[in-house]
Amino acid sequence: MTDATPPDFARWQPSYDTPPPGHVSSSRLERVLRQGHFAVTAELNPPDSADPADVFTAARPLAEVADAINATDASGANCHMSSIGISALLTRAGYGTVYQISCRDRNRIAIQGDVLGAAAMGVRNVLCLTGDGVGVGDQPGARPVFDLDSISLLRTIRTMRDDGVFLSGRRITSPPRMFLGAAENPCIAPLDWRPDRLAKKVEAGADFIQTNYIFDIPVFERFMARVRDLGLDRRVFILAGVGPLASGRAARWMRSNVPGTHIPDAVIDRLDRAADPGEEGKRLCIELIQQIRQIAGVSGVHVMAYRREHLVREIIAQSGVCRDRARA
Amino acid sequence: MERIRSFAVRHARAFEWVYVRFERALVAMDPLFRRIGYDRLERPVAAVERLTKGLLFDCRMCGQCVLSSTGMSCPMNCPKTLRNGPCGGVRPGGFCEVKPQMRCVWVMAWEGAARMRGGGQISDVQPPVNRSLEGSSSWLRVAREKAAMPGGPTDAPRDTIARAFPRARAHEPAAAPLAPEPPRASDRGVGR
Numbered sequence: 087m088t089d090a091t092p093p094d095f096a097r098w099q100p101s102y103d104t105p106p107p108g109h110v111s112s113s114r115l116e117r118v119l120r121q122g123h124f125a126v127t128a129e130l131n132p133p134d135s136a137d138p139a140d141v142f143t144a145a146r147p148l149a150e151v152a153d154a155i156n157a158t159d160a161s162g163a164n165c166h167m168s169s170i171g172i173s174a175l176l177t178r179a180g181y182g183t184v185y186q187i188s189c190r191d192r193n194r195i196a197i198q199g200d201v202l203g204a205a206a207m208g209v210r211n212v213l214c215l216t217g218d219g220v221g222v223g224d225q226p227g228a229r230p231v232f233d234l235d236s237i238s239l240l241r242t243i244r245t246m247r248d249d250g251v252f253l254s255g256r257r258i259t260s261p262p263r264m265f266l267g268a269a270e271n272p273c274i275a276p277l278d279w280r281p282d283r284l285a286k287k288v289e290a291g292a293d294f295i296q297t298n299y300i301f302d303i304p305v306f307e308r309f310m311a312r313v314r315d316l317g318l319d320r321r322v323f324i325l326a327g328v329g330p331l332a333s334g335r336a337a338r339w340m341r342s343n344v345p346g347t348h349i350p351d352a353v354i355d356r357l358d359r360a361a362d363p364g365e366e367g368k369r370l371c372i373e374l375i376q377q378i379r380q381i382a383g384v385s386g387v388h389v390m391a392y393r394r395e396h397l398v399r400e401i402i403a404q405s406g407v408c409r410d411r412a413r414a
Numbered sequence: 415m416e417r418i419r420s421f422a423v424r425h426a427r428a429f430e431w432v433y434v435r436f437e438r439a440l441v442a443m444d445p446l447f448r449r450i451g452y453d454r455l456e457r458p459v460a461a462v463e464r465l466t467k468g469l470l471f472d473c474r475m476c477g478q479c480v481l482s483s484t485g486m487s488c489p490m491n492c493p494k495t496l497r498n499g500p501c502g503g504v505r506p507g508g509f510c511e512v513k514p515q516m517r518c519v520w521v522m523a524w525e526g527a528a529r530m531r532g533g534g535q536i537s538d539v540q541p542p543v544n545r546s547l548e549g550s551s552s553w554l555r556v557a558r559e560k561a562a563m564p565g566g567p568t569d570a571p572r573d574t575i576a577r578a579f580p581r582a583r584a585h586e587p588a589a590a591p592l593a594p595e596p597p598r599a600s601d602r603g604v605g606r
Contacts, residue, residue, distance in 0.1 A: 190494075194542060216494060216501045219512040230494065237498035238542045238579075245578040253542075253578070255570030271502035279524045282537060283499045290498075290539045298502055345503030345511045 100177075100208050105263050110247065110293060113210035114182040115154040116265040119294065119323040124379065124407045125386030127184060127296065127325055128152040128398050130176075132166035141167070141175045147395050151402040154182035154211050156296070156388070160191060162344060163223025170204050177208035184267060184296075185209045188217030193233035194242065198252050201243055205262035213267040213296060214239040218345050237290045240268055244291030268292040270324075272309035273302045273348040281312040284322075294323040296388040301349045303377050310381050319383030326378045329390040330397050331367035334358035368397055375405040416516055419472050419487060426486040426526035426533075429470075433482060437560070440553055444561030452554055453596035460551040477547035477555065477599070478589045480582075483535035485526020490543075492519040497540040499523075538581040541590050550599040552588050559587035 103112045109120065118125045128148040133140035148155050157172035169186045176183040185204045187197060201212065216236040220228045234242060242253055243266060250261040268287040272280050284295065300306045306326065313319055331337045331349075334357040341349045353370065360366035375387050387407065391398050402408060422429060447455060460475070467473030471481060474490035480497065481488060489497050493512035500520035503511030508521035527533035547555075576583040576590045583590040 216496060218503060219493060221512060232494045232496070233545075234542045235494070235496040235498050236501075237539055241539055241541075241578055245574070249578070251574055253571070253574060255574035269502055274502070275504045275506060275508045275518070276500065276521045276524060279500075279521075282524075286499060286537055286539060289537070346501075 100206060102206075102260050103263070109265075111210045111263045111265040113154070113265040115184070115211050116293070118153045119385055125153050125323070125325060126151055126402055126408065127154045127156055127386065127388045128395075129156040129158060129388070129390040129392070130172065131392055131395060132158055132169075132172055134166055136167070138175050141172055142179060144395065145176055145179070145181060148389075148398055149181050150399050151408070152182075152389070152398075153386075154184045156184040156213065157186055159186040159188040159215065159217070160223070161186075161188075161218070163190065163218050163220045163225070163228075165224055170200055170207075170209075173204055173209045174207040182211065183209055184211040184213050186213045186215060187239065188215045189232050189234045189236065189239055190217030190220065191228075191231055193231055194253060197234065197239065198242065198246065201246060201262050201264070202258070205264055209264070211265045211267060211294075212243060213269065214243065214292075215269055222343070222345060236268055237286055240266060240287060240290040240292055265293050266291050267294045267296060269298065270295050271298040271346045273298070273300060273305045274346055277305065277309070280309055281316055281318070284313060285316055285318055288318055288322045292322055294325065294385075296325045297327040298346050299327045299329055299349070299390065300374065300378065301353050303374070305348075306378070307381060310383050314383050323385040324383060325386040325388040326381075326384050327388045327390055328371055328374050328378065329392065330364075330371040330394050330401060331357060332394060333363040333367070364394075367394075368401060371397075371401050372405045375401070375407055379405075379407055415472060418470065419491065419519075420517065420522060422471050422486045423522045423526035424529075426529045427531070429486045430482065430530045430532065437556060440557040441560045444557050447554065447557055451596075452558065453598050455554060456551060456596055456598040459554055460549065463551050463553050475549050475552075476543050477550040477552050478543055478586075478591070479552035479556070480540055480586045480589050482530075482532060483527075483538055483540070483582075483586050484520075485523040485528070485530060485533065485536060487519050487523035487526050489519060489523070495543070496520065497543065499536075532585075535581075535585050538585055539579055540582045540586070541575045541579040543589075544575075544591075546600050547591075547595070550595075555588040555591055555593075555595075555599070558593040559591050562593045 105112050157169040159169040173183040173185040214236045220230045250258050270284050334354045337349050337354045340347050357363045471488045476490050504518045510516045510518050527536040
């Protein structure tokens with residue numbers, strides 16, 4: 087009987103490491119941001135499969151350009167491979183990962199346990215989300231949990247990390263050393279209060295922010311101006327969400343079906359008029375990244391290229407945002 | 415009833431004025447409540463509270479009222495029961511992601527808070543709800559907590575929440591209570 091060559095990750099040994107001085111975690115994303123580089127994160131389209139190869143196939147085109155890959159937690163309330171499973175696989179392959187936690191499906195007992203489990207598997211970044219309502223997903227009859235919300239979740243994990251206790255007060259012998267993230271949606275109602283909500287997330291413990299899609303630069307600029315007035319850009323790293331749209335039709339569908347998506351009519355018109363809408367969507371995404379790069383207080387971009395992951399490398403390369411640093 | 419809720423939010427300043435005085439009276443009555451017994455008072459007071467606040471705010475009797483920190487808009491009416499602000503799915507015009515015909519509870523909360531003197535408390539980070547206190551009187555809890563403040567530690571879980579959410583503890587102690595609960599105020603069948 088001949089054994090197949092064991093995969094690389096069989097030799098991977100998880101360990102509990104100490105963050106470098108001035109860091110809360112040993113995350114590559116944190117290091118890149120603290121060094122003042124423009125960071126790139128990218129969202130992985132989770133497979134409906136139990137085959138690890140599907141995760142690696144999806145991750146490969148993103149890994150070339152991303153400082154960390156986001157593993158979504160049943161986004162849009164649709165069931166896929168879990169974010170903790172994907173994160174564990176990615177860390178084995180040596181990729182940085184952002185482990186997304188939604189409050190929709192699990193209560194505080196499950197979540198705190200998963201945070202420890204994820205940290206033990208080498209996960210160094212976590213994104214705290216409230217989660218979309220169950221009604222928009224593939225199983226609208228599910229019971230919504232929402233035991234915590236994104237902000238109490240942030241404070242919970244910060245308490246675990248910095249005070250070394252669960253919310254119950256029980257001691258954690260080796261606390262999870264994680265770089266804490268949260269989301270913000272600068273382009274949707276209530277526009278005037280979005281910066282205040284961001285302040286609350288920073289107060290609760292957020293070290294970095296990944297925003298929802300930004301297609302409306304003037305609205306985002308107004309948001310960032312207020313963020314700078316509040317001094318938040320000095321307390322948190324903000325990564326603006328971008329992504330290539332496939333067509334005007336796809337954009338219209340997203341706008342009405344994906345909660346919290348704001349796409350101006352002008353953007354949709356532009357795609358409708360284009361001879362090659364896919365190519366136009368890519369060009370638009372590159373332009374948006376270049377415009378976002380110019381806005382003071384923005385530390386990076388978060389690329390969400392649902393079913394267009396193959397474009398991510400090209401988009402980042404052509405936008406020129408990473409020219410200032412040699413990539414590992 | 416959304417119409418009643420929006421009335422409360424439009425008149426958040428007046429409700430605040432009334433509640434500040436009402437709360438002062440509650441706290442002053444703590445010695446009397448003690449004499450009668452908080453446990454004996456729990457059910458009748460909770461019933462009155464349910465009726466009054468149910469009518470005015472669509473109160474869901476979470477037992478850990480934070481209306482003074484949420485612009486007089488009850489956060490338990492949010493389909494996601496968010497205690498710390500709107501989610502990222504608010505629809506154009508400030509409508510709810512889950513119930514598109516309803517105005518977002520947190521958009522209303524911010525409107526109410528803007529009218530209130532203590533409206534700044536909306537930026538306090540609120541702890542998760544203690545589900546074992548559901549159905550109990552928040553009024554009595556406020557009286558117990560504020561009369562006993564600063565109050566020593568009771569047990570580790572409560573102490574941890576109070577320390578992890580210090581501003582909520584300071585402004586809305588019923589949301590991060592430390593005083594011992596009378597038997598009838600906790601474990602009201604939740605999760606049993």
